[in-house]
Every structure is written in C-alpha cells, then in structure tokens.
Amino acid sequence: MSASANTSRHAWGGDNQRLSFALSGAVAAVMMLVGMMIGPAGPEWWRIPAELLDHVPFVSLHSGMSRADWNLVWQIRAPRVVLAAIVGSMLSVSGASYQGVFRNPLVDPYLLGVAAGAGLGATIVFTLQRATTSTWIIDPLPLAAFIGALSAVLVTYVVGTAFGSVRSGTTLVLAGVAVTSMLTAVQAFVLQRNSDVVRQVYSWILGRLSSATWGDVRLILPYVVVSSTVLLFHRRLLDVMRVGDDEALALGINVRKVRLIVVLAATLGTASVVAVSGLIGFVGIIVPHAVRLVVGASNRVVLPMSMMIGAAFLVAADIPSRVLASPAETPIGVVTAFVGAPFFLLLLRTRDVSR
Amino acid sequence: MTAIGFCNLTVSYNGIDAVVGFNDLLHSGEWLCLIGPNGAGKSSVLRAAAGLVPYTGSVAIDQTEIPSASARWRAQHIAYVPQAPVIPADMPVYEYVLLGRNPYIKYFSSESSHDRDVIDRVLDRLDLTAFSARKLGTLSGGEVQRLVIARALAQEAPVLLLDEPTSALDIGHQQQALELVDGLRREQGLTIISAMHDLTLAGLYADRLVLMHEGHRVAEGTAKQVLKSETLAEFYGVSARVHHESDGTVVVIPQRSSRL
Numbered sequence A: 001m002s003a004s005a006n007t008s009r010h011a012w013g014g015d016n017q018r019l020s021f022a023l024s025g026a027v028a029a030v031m032m033l034v035g036m037m038i039g040p041a042g043p044e045w046w047r048i049p050a051e052l053l054d055h056v057p058f059v060s061l062h063s064g065m066s067r068a069d070w071n072l073v074w075q076i077r078a079p080r081v082v083l084a085a086i087v088g089s090m091l092s093v094s095g096a097s098y099q100g101v102f103r104n105p106l107v108d109p110y111l112l113g114v115a116a117g118a119g120l121g122a123t124i125v126f127t128l129q130r131a132t133t134s135t136w137i138i139d140p141l142p143l144a145a146f147i148g149a150l151s152a153v154l155v156t157y158v159v160g161t162a163f164g165s166v167r168s169g170t171t172l173v174l175a176g177v178a179v180t181s182m183l184t185a186v187q188a189f190v191l192q193r194n195s196d197v198v199r200q201v202y203s204w205i206l207g208r209l210s211s212a213t214w215g216d217v218r219l220i221l222p223y224v225v226v227s228s229t230v231l232l233f234h235r236r237l238l239d240v241m242r243v244g245d246d247e248a249l250a251l252g253i254n255v256r257k258v259r260l261i262v263v264l265a266a267t268l269g270t271a272s273v274v275a276v277s278g279l280i281g282f283v284g285i286i287v288p289h290a291v292r293l294v295v296g297a298s299n300r301v302v303l304p305m306s307m308m309i310g311a312a313f314l315v316a317a318d319i320p321s322r323v324l325a326s327p328a329e330t331p332i333g334v335v336t337a338f339v340g341a342p343f344f345l346l347l348l349r350t351r352d353v354s355r
Numbered sequence B: 001m002t003a004i005g006f007c008n009l010t011v012s013y014n015g016i017d018a019v020v021g022f023n024d025l026l027h028s029g030e031w032l033c034l035i036g037p038n039g040a041g042k043s044s045v046l047r048a049a050a051g052l053v054p055y056t057g058s059v060a061i062d063q064t065e066i067p068s069a070s071a072r073w074r075a076q077h078i079a080y081v082p083q084a085p086v087i088p089a090d091m092p093v094y095e096y097v098l099l100g101r102n103p104y105i106k107y108f109s110s111e112s113s114h115d116r117d118v119i120d121r122v123l124d125r126l127d128l129t130a131f132s133a134r135k136l137g138t139l140s141g142g143e144v145q146r147l148v149i150a151r152a153l154a155q156e157a158p159v160l161l162l163d164e165p166t167s168a169l170d171i172g173h174q175q176q177a178l179e180l181v182d183g184l185r186r187e188q189g190l191t192i193i194s195a196m197h198d199l200t201l202a203g204l205y206a207d208r209l210v211l212m213h214e215g216h217r218v219a220e221g222t223a224k225q226v227l228k229s230e231t232l233a234e235f236y237g238v239s240a241r242v243h244h245e246s247d248g249t250v251v252v253i254p255q256r257s258s259r260l
Helices: A002-012 A015-037 A047-054 A067-102 A114-127 A140-163 A170-193 A195-205 A214-233 A235-243 A245-250 A255-277 A283-295 A299-323 A332-354 B042-049 B071-077 B093-104 B113-125 B141-154 B171-188 B199-205 B229-236
Strands: B002-013 B016-027 B031-035 B056-061 B078-081 B159-163 B191-195 B208-213 B216-221 B240-244 B250-254
Touching (some): A067 A214, A067 A255, A067 A283, A067 A299, A114 A195, A140 A170, A170 A195, A235 A299, A235 B093, A299 A332, B002 B042, B016 B042, B016 B216, B031 B042, B031 B199, B093 B113, B093 B141, B113 B141, B141 B171, B159 B171, B171 B191, B199 B250, B229 B240
Parallel strands (some): B031 B208
Antiparallel strands (some): B002 B016, B208 B216
C-alpha cells in the first residue's frame, strides 16, 4: 500500500515540476543577462556581467568599464530588459489565465477589448499633440491607454453577461469581438480626421520598448505584482474548472466569482503593461501554448512557467528588434509575430506527430 | 434516518416547468431510481440537488436545508456524476481524482496529506492505482466511468447522484459499474439517486423507483409495482411486455407492433 501511494504521489509531479520551474527561471535569467550584453553601441559584451557582479554588495571586480558605458548599460539597456521581462511575463500569465477560465485555447485579454480600448485611448492622446500634453504633470499616454483598456473590458463584461449566460463564457468572447470592432471603427474615424498622427499611432500599436525607463518599470510594477499574485493564487481553482462550469460548481467552486476575479486581475495587469509598452501581440497566446506542449496543461504548472518563459521570450524578441535594423528600431510586435508564429506552428506539428 | 429530502422542489427554465412540486425522503443507504421518458424532469431533479440550476422549494441533507449560497457545503454532502462528464484528455488520473477533494481545500491553499490519503484509498478501492499516472485520453469508456465515480467518492459525500451512469457503456461494463456502485453503497452506507433509461437495470438495482412524466411524479414503488405494461404504454408510449422472473427480477421487453 505504501509503495503504491508513493508511485501515485510521484506521478503527480514533485521533482519534475521543481526542475521545470528551476530551468525556466534560469532561462529567463540568462536571457535577461544576454539582453543587457547586446546593443548597437556601448562597451564590449564580456565586461557587462563583471560590472554587474561588481555592483553586488561585498563583491569587487574590475571590469574596466567607463562611467559613461555603465550609465548606458544601467539607464538605457537595463530598464528596457527589465520592462521586457515584466511585460512578457504579465502578458503570458494573463493569456494562460484567460485560456483557463474560458476553457478556450484562443482567448487572451486582447480579445475582450484590451487592445482596441488601449489603442483608442492612445490615439486620442496622440491627436491632442505632444506639445500640449508635455507640460502636464503626468504623462497622459499610459493613463489613456490604461483607462481605455479597462473601460473596453468593462463594457464587454457588462454587455456579455447581460445578454447571455456568463457561465458558458462564449457570449463574453463574442461580446469582446463586437466591442473590439466598434472601438476599432471609432479609432479609424479619429485617425481619419487627424491623419498627421497616423505614423505615431501605428508605431505605438506595434509595440515599443525603446523608450523604456526605470520610471516605466516603477509605474507598472505595483499593478503587475498584484495581478500576478492574484492569478497565481487561483491556479489550483483553474485546474478544477478544466472539467467545465457545471462540474466545477458541483465540486464546490463558485464559478462565476472565480471567473470575475481572474478576468479582472488578468485585465488589470495587461492594461497596465500595454499602457507603457504598446500592443505587443501574440505573446499571451503563444507562450502558454508552448509551455503546455512541453509540461502538460495543468494550470498549477502552466501559470508560473508561463511567467518565466514569457519574460525570457520577450527579452529575446527585443534583441532582434534592437539589432536587425540598427541603429533604427524594428517594432517588437513585428518580431514577436514574425518569429513567434512559425515557431508556434512548428510546436503544433511536433505535437501532432507524437500523438 | 433521513439522508436527503426534497420538499416541493420546482425547477423552471425560462418559465417552463421542468419539475413541479417534487417531494421525497430517502433514508440512509437507500437507492432511488428516477425513470421516465426524455424530458420528464429526472435530470433536472438531480441538477437541482447538485446546485446546478436554480429551484424553489428545498433540498435538505440530514434534515439541514442546503444553504443556497454555499457550493462548497453542498459539495461536501452531495457528489454528482453527470451524464457526459468533461474529460480533459491530457489530465493524469491522479490529478483528476484529486479534484474531488476541492470542497475540503481552502480557497488559496493546496491539498493536505489527508487529502492524498483519501485519494490513495479511493484509487486502491476502485483498482485504479496502476492508472494513477495515465492520461485520461488513454482510458477506455469503462475505465473513465470508474474514474468519474472515483472522483465522486473522493468527495466523501453521503449522497451520490448519478445521471444516466451507464448510457455510454456496453452491457458488461453497465453491470460492472452498477455492481461497483451497489458495493460502495453497502460498504459505506451511501445514499444513491440515479436517473436511468434502462428499466430492467433500474428495477434490478434500485430499492425504489419513481416514474416521472412532464415534471410530475406519476408512479412510485418497487419494480414490481411501477413497471407494468399499461403504465409504460401510458407514459412512454411504448408497447412492452413485462416479465416477472421467479427470483423477483422484473424484465421489460419491447414488442414490435406487428409481425408478418
């Protein structure tokens, strides 16, 4: 009896799970270090790990890096890498949560109106002209994107739950599609009348990390920490919800409440990162799926792994975006889609073959 | 002792009554089988008891009315096996049975070693221990049915609701599944309410049958009392012979309307 108990316990996870977490954490850390070492200008790449170590308390290493070089690394590259990691991890864990809570492999916060709402908010700010807004105390661009994203999802949720049974979730997704196309139409109308800002809006929509500062990191960190924590705490419940709303309810889960909390947390986190990074597409779909193909669909594993792999993925995607057309920037949204889509297809194919 | 009681249970969907004023009292360890044609309200009674559809009237466990707001309390007392359970193909058996412990696990925590002991016991009892690492997608229909019953057992609820537990199984696995449920009922004193279409099997295993028609109870009693060819003709519109074996088994045999 005790032997059989041990096998079943072992089968459930334990060591394998810890190993996967450690590995993906290491991948994210290495990716961030590589991200700091590569750039169009600045010191030789090998000096950077040494200099970073030198800044660790009680460690003294002489990397021979100049003050100016260090400033470039710490004030330009580091916030960009850290922001990429935060944005990637938030988009991925939100996508994974949405897919779990709706039991639909194709949803992520963008689909419920985050993208369109943030896009409209940003468009309106761009039409106000930077000249007028630059004297304001707070930068209105992230604020408008944030408010736009949250309001769009709110409208989707209210409409979707009023017209249909929220328990199926499908109505909500369809309401998201409707709200998205309406907001996109409004955005097109506004752009049509202010064609001078088309270029700016367009580059915002494709995502940008190039102007990242530590201020951006500080701005979104509280939202991201709160959202990610809430989502991680719900990962066991998301596993129970894999058997469908009815059975989850019969197993003692208040499905409606859990869905509302998860949607709110994922949306809040996504809206906050979108506000500073623009619309970086595809991350919330591709990263959780790639993770599932490797470690299985248990949300207990998928959510934390998606955070780490998402961070690694976006930091990695940011490297070609800096280097490809250097010194000009390639929009990161272009890189994630261009590299991500074929990679994703490849993963799908290998899984289908193994089945 | 009363295990579960229904008082004036009424279920409506968009103003159309599916169940009207259903009353019943089951004593502990009893097996009640709801029979009746499609749409008679059998499943709705079970779904209401499981808290899946809104209802008026009350459902009481051990003479305590179920608080309508607490899905968790309900799940500790009533386990529900749906007609067509959702089977996530790549979920391992162990993890699936573990879902049955959800009513005992606090919102933000994870399972305790007691929960794991319960799972190990259930898997052992249903001969599923060897399967614990297998993915659900690799199991046969009979194994899946046993697994869903295992998850329900893991809930350690005194009342077990089975909605068409055998409709997807061949005759051998139908018998195995019902024998398993009957054995568990005797071992653990479970109270069982099932909805079934196979009248012969229903009569064979249940202590008591309730025949429903358009949301109302129309007949009640032992298989011998309920399964009569004129009753079946009236409510199912079926022409059937009812044959009584010497051991008391009631067999329902459909008849062709005309033969050349």
